[in-house]
Amino acid sequence: MTFENLNILPAICQALKEKGYVNPTPIQEKAIPFILEGKDVFGCAQTGTGKTAAFAVPILQLFHTKQLTKKTPGIKALILAPTRELAIQIGESFTDYGPKINIKHTVIFGGVSQGNQTRALQQGVDILIATPGRLMDLMNQGFVKLHTIEFFVLDEVDRMLDMGFIRDIQKIITKLPVKRQTVFFSATVPPEIKKLANGLLTNPVSVQVAAVSAPAEAVKQSIYFVEKQDKKDLLKLVLEKENINHALVFMRTKHGANKLVKDLVKFGVSAEAIHGNKSQSARQKALEGFKNRTIKLLIATDIASRGIDVDKLTHVINYELPEVAETYIHRIGRTGRAGEGGTAISFCATEEKTYWKDILKLLGNVVIIETTPKFNNVRTLADTEPERKRNFSNNRRFSGKRKF
Secondary structure, X not given: OOOHHHOOXXXXXXXXXXXXXXXXXXXXXXXXXXXXXXXXXXXXXXXXXXXXXXXXXXXXXXHHHOOHHHOOOOOOEEEEOOOHHHHHHHHHHHHHHOOOOOOOEEEEOOOOOOHHHHHHHHOOOOEEEEOHHHHHHHHHOOOOOOOOOOEEEEOOHHHHHHOOOHHHHHHHHHXXXXXXXXXXXXXXXXXXXXXXXXXXXXXXXXXXXXXXXXXXXXXXXXXXXXXXXXXXXXXXHHHHHOOOOOEEEEOOOHHHHHHHHHHHHHHOOOEEEEOOOOOHHHHHHHHHHHHOOOOOEEEEOHHHHOOOOOOOOOEEEEOOOOOOHHHHHHHHOOOOOOOOOEEEEEEEOHHHHHHHHHHHHHHOOOEEEEEOOOOOOOOEOOOOOOOEEEEOOOOEEOOOOOOO
């Protein structure tokens, strides 16, 4: 299957090829035809499966075939995203996929002065990519009118609800035309997501390509059991042992991310933190440095990591395990993307064992290397044994004993 087989315009196919995309991912292959037909779509797919192109490509094509830019002035497509990083990434995708499609798009988000954003809006915009909070601010100030919307996309809805955007989303929906095409993407589908979707979508087509419990197939997973106070020493040693030159490192808290950066700099490792307390300019500077590989490690909290899309990212390190098991899937999905291989390494301290048990239940049929570190000056947990491998597909241990 190629994008040509999906009847995508030659100009868009060429742009996709120039970005290295020839074969659509499963979510793209399933969603694009329905969106081109004008149907509402409810999509469920984990991070890293290509959801952005699944809606951006057909929207660009429909703009061209319907000649929407020649119709009544006004915003014709609204895409809502939970974080500024994801919103920026979506904007970059529209730029990449549609250089020969005559559209104007802009991205608006909080944490920066609104001056440049309002000027862009006043000059006229066909496609608006926004975070809910800043969109509400500019709507209240009269800079954004949504009565001309023909396409409405909600991306990563589960994360938007986690971040408390439900009221803003509900208010935004009341300003949209009743007659519109709506695309709804979420990695998980709890009851509140289903309720929101039922109120938004008209006779939707459901598209699902992977359960939330399915990690990226190309990702090799391993875990080290180690005392909490020794994690920073273990990280330095793992970087050296595995010859890791580029990795995304996850922390649970902003304070922890900042502290780890300071420790790494003392070790002589280039690192930057990205989290909600950082200014937008600082976040973008850190992300750009990580993408162009002038920064070796990017230390991120979960909310800030949404929208981080780095080509050929080889390693994800869970310095701290997430409290919610599904978050582990989102984290490791940052590597092993677009058919590339990847490695996910986790550190588990005594107080994190409950989190790890929950992750194991969610993962199901996955082989994971379990290791007690054998490095000098790094203490191990007393109830683990070295170099164990467990196959969860048949509930059989290859070696060693486990105490949890």
